[in-house]
Amino acid sequence: MGYVEAYVFMFFIATLSSFTIGDPQVPCYFIFGDSLYDNGNNNDLVTEAKVNFPPYGVDFPDGPTGRFSNGRNIADVIAELLGFENSIPPYATVSRKDIVRGVNYASGAAGIRDESGQHMGGRISLNQQIARHAIIILQLIDLIGKGSVAPVQEHLNKCIYTVAMGNNDFINNYxxxxxxxxxSLYTPEEYAEILVQQYSEQLSKLYEFGARKFAVSGAGYAGCAPAMMARYETNVCVDAVNYAVVQFNARLTAALVDLESKLPGAKFIYMEPPLGYSNDFNVTDQPCCKVSTTIGEGQCVPSQVPCNERQNYVFWDAFHPTESISLVDGAAVYAAMSPFYASSTKLSLPSEELLISDA
Structure with missing residues (x-):
């Protein structure tokens, strides 16, 4: 199947989400990641890594929401295909009653390493995202556990966790x-080893908190992102960047197999890097919007009119994919996660009235 045919097929699958009826296929969905998954957590931070202004959101019903896209991002597509009526809310604005069905902790410029992206200002690293998840778990113990941990652990064991980190550890660090x-301290191989070791420890912490179903994405081949090519003053993919990413992804794949063998009941699915970071497709690979070369490197210049045929573009800005590509990537993740929801037994959730009365 060629790319065009595959794109049409995956787009069709993603479009089916508009007709989803009934309960979600899993009781809850938790999201950890960077700007590819962020849906508003950076809006109130003092940072260059936030996009709550036009033309971002030009194709999203609510306009600019903090998504680094013209429309839906990968997390939105996955949530729709899983059958959730609405996108999983960001931690920054999630309500008490909504945490039962999941939280999005993703943050633009965030990395596995705490310092990654710090030159851009505020961001929520993976360690900080996990700490926020611990706070949510305490709230769940009060909300649905009524002070007991066991019901919450049972609930979390059935949730899907997507974790997509590592991009900023390369483009906004190494x-x-x-x-x-x-x-200057590490070779690409050494850096990949250090990153994966820390990443494994972070995933293990999520396991300790009750996570069992992990879909972990490899880092994208950012050497093909327009912003990275501009940084290196070339019009071809930056091989050094992609080589380092290959080292990381290879080690991550092996680490996930090792974690699954060591953590009873855990299942890890490795997700291929997003299609949006490759320019090997018969679509336009230049940014759809006019991008900044200074503040918020690679992001859209505020309030500029973007391109018209956005469905034909891989890149929305110089780092992030258009909604069209997120439909493909999100549907691919959803399909690969089928072992998580095909045999899932849902936990009976508290009634809406109960959640509201306890709010």
Missing amino acids: FFPQYYNTS
Whole structure:
């Protein structure tokens, strides 16, 4: 199947979400990640990594929401296909009654390493995202456990966790020597080893908190992102960046197999990097919007009119995919996660009235 045919097929699958009827296929969905999954957690931070302004959201019903896209992002598509009526809310604005069905902790510029992206200002690293998840678990113990941990653990065991980190550890750390010294301290192989070791510890912490169903994405081949090509003053993919990413993804794949063998009841699915980070397709690979080269490198210049045929573009801005590509990526993740929901037994959730009365 060629790319065009595959795209049409995956787009059709994603479109089916508009007709989803009934309960979600799993009781809850938790999201950890960076700007590819962020849906508003950075809006109130002092940071260059936020996009709650037009033309972002030009194709999203609510307009600019903090999504690094013209419309839906990958997390939105996955949630729709899982049968959730609405997108999973960001931690920054989630209500008490909605935490039962999941929370989105993703943050633009965030990395596995705490310092990744710090030159851009505020962001919520993976360690901080996990700490926020611990706060949500305490609220769940009060809300549905009535002080007991066991019902909450049972609930969390059935949830899907997508974790998509590592991009900023390369584009906003290792390959930004003006701000970070990691490339002078480590070879790409050594850096990949260190990253994966820390990542494994973070995933293990989520396991301790009750996670069992993990879909973990590899880092994207950011050497093909327009912003990285511009940074290196070339019009072809930056091989050094993609080589380092390959080292990371290879080690991550092996680490997930090892974690699954060591953590009873855990299932890890490795997700291929997003299609949006490859320019090997018969679609336009230049940014759809006019991008900044200074503040918020690679992001859309505020209030500029974007391109018209956005469905034909891989990149919305110089780093992030258009909604069209997110439909493909999200549907691919959903299909790969089928072992998580095909045999899932849903937990009976508290009634809406109960959740509201306890709010």
